[in-house]
Amino acid sequence: YLVKWEVDTAGLERSIRYARERKHAEERIREQAALLDKARDAISATDLDGCIVYWNKGAERLTGWTRDEMFGERAEGCLYEPDDPILAKAHRTVRAEGEWSGELRFKTKDGEDLVVESRWTLVRDGAGEPRSILIINTDVTERKRLESQFLRSQRMESIGGLVGGIAHDLGNLLVPILLGVKVLQQRFAEDEQATRTLGMIQKSAQRGSDMVKQVLAFARGVEGERVPLRVDEIIQEVERLTRETFPSSITFKVDVPNGLPSVTGDATQLQQVLMNLCVNARDAMPDGGTLAIRVEHMTLDADFSQIVLDAEPGSYVRLEVTDTGEGIPPRVLEKIFEPFFTTKPTGKGTGLGLSTVYSIIKSHGGFVNVDSEAGRGTTFHVYLPASQRGAEVRFDDETGEIERANGELVLVVDDEDVIRETTQVTLENAGYRVLTAGNGVEALAVFEAHGDEIALVVTDLMMPEMDGIATIRALRERRPGLPIVAFSGLADGKARQALDAGARSFLSKPFTAERLCGTLQGLLRQQPA
Secondary structure, eight states, X not given: OOXXXXXXXXXXXXXXXXXXHHHHHHHHHHHHHHHHHHOSSEXXXXXXXXXXXXXXXXXXXXXXXXXXXXXXXXXHHHTSOTTOXXXXXXXXXXXXXXXXXXXXXXEOTTOOEEEEEEEEEEEEOTTSOEEEEEEEEEEOHHHHHHHHHHHHHHHHHHHHHHXXXXXXXXXXXXXXXXXXXXXXXXXXXXXXXXXXXXXXXXXXHHHHHHHHHHHHHHHTOOOOOOEEEOHHHHHHHHXXXXXXXXXXXXXXXXXXXXXXXXXXXXXXXXXXXXXXXXHHHHHTOTTOEEEEEEEEEEEEOHHHHHHSTTOOSEEEEEEEEEEOSSOOOHHHHTTTTSTXXXXXXXXTOOSOHHHHHHHHHHHTTXXXXXXXXXXXXXXXXXXXXXXXXXXXXXXXXXXXXXXXXXXXXXXXXXXXXXXXXXXXXXXXXXXOEEEEEXXXXXXXXXXXXXXXXXXEEEEESOOSSSOHHHHHHHHHHHOTTOXXXXXXXXXXXXXXXXXXXXXXXXXXXXXXXXXXXXHHHHHHHHSOO
């Protein structure tokens, strides 16, 4: 602004030069603001009282709050929890040191929880006095979720490697007990006291067997029969059990569409998965609520597999178990699949339920996701690969009585002397003739000498010199139609490999005499006369 009667040449020149420089500065500021608006990061600035003085388009996209809504508002009231200790530390550090960086959690306008990598810088005026705080936030929510999944998988693999071997050895110790008890029961059938004592031994050994299988289930995913299954039949059985046993204050909703593809798996294990999830849902609703089970067929693309660590593109059957309970806090959510982690009081939970769910589903080629919000309930998403394969040989478990054989010759292959010997005695008592071998090399030598007589082979998978998989392949080359039963106590995918190599059935150690003989009789009945 110039006063006419005070204008001179020098003053007019200075004023014009100043006006041009100010115009150029304003254009530069507008260009810089436009560039900041195109940035993917959420960029904002607050005054020293914490009120928003700048809010770019990236911040609008990330939070859902517009520039007009945020201008002049305090960030703590809209985005952050005011009592967050990390937020308080950020304010102290940036004022004292001029910079701070770290991770913060905040909520969007829609209530979604986000994790951001935040960088704060103290901005000073020309005199060097603090004027405002520049904040750049980068959304790392998905990255943190993937990191959490990766770390969880690593923890599970480490624990699996530790306890899987122990459980395998325990399983091998229980096999001769379970088989030997049956031999002694038959020998001392008339001795009431001996029968009663042997019954107690059998029950204790069976309980130990169940514990071994549970440990293997959460350690590596226990092996079992893998056959095409109808998901609706599994859900019907679980629904019947839960309706009969759960409180009447819990309402059930089940949505299972027609025409679902089958899944390849072990029916007992998948029922255990659903029961564990339903029991957890019940415990989350002590005052009652709604428990919903929903199933759908879906195809996952490559984009989904980028978001979820264990997901592979393909056709899946997704089972959802939803409750309207109290929800799971975020810090607890990160640990729920860890073995022995539980929030229940002492004596109310072992901490094995969800870790068992995780490992069983992983051993079936699937994966598990969970969504939860405090006060609004929890949903577990179980993804199982859809099956296109035909059925495999499958036999019922314990029948109570052992069917007598007709003198068929069976070759038993196992490197553990005590397992080999008790299996031999069990089969001989059931009417079989038995040959034995300590490994695959010995088995092939025995087969060369008696191949025409041998009606069936029972082989362990973990053996020195020549393992079970190689033995199965070699025997099938010599006689393609030879019935072979594989067994193992390790849960490392060997069952699938054994069946692919040519085994007709698979037994998980430890097994009972009834289970062993029932499997053999089922296979022999399928053989041509």
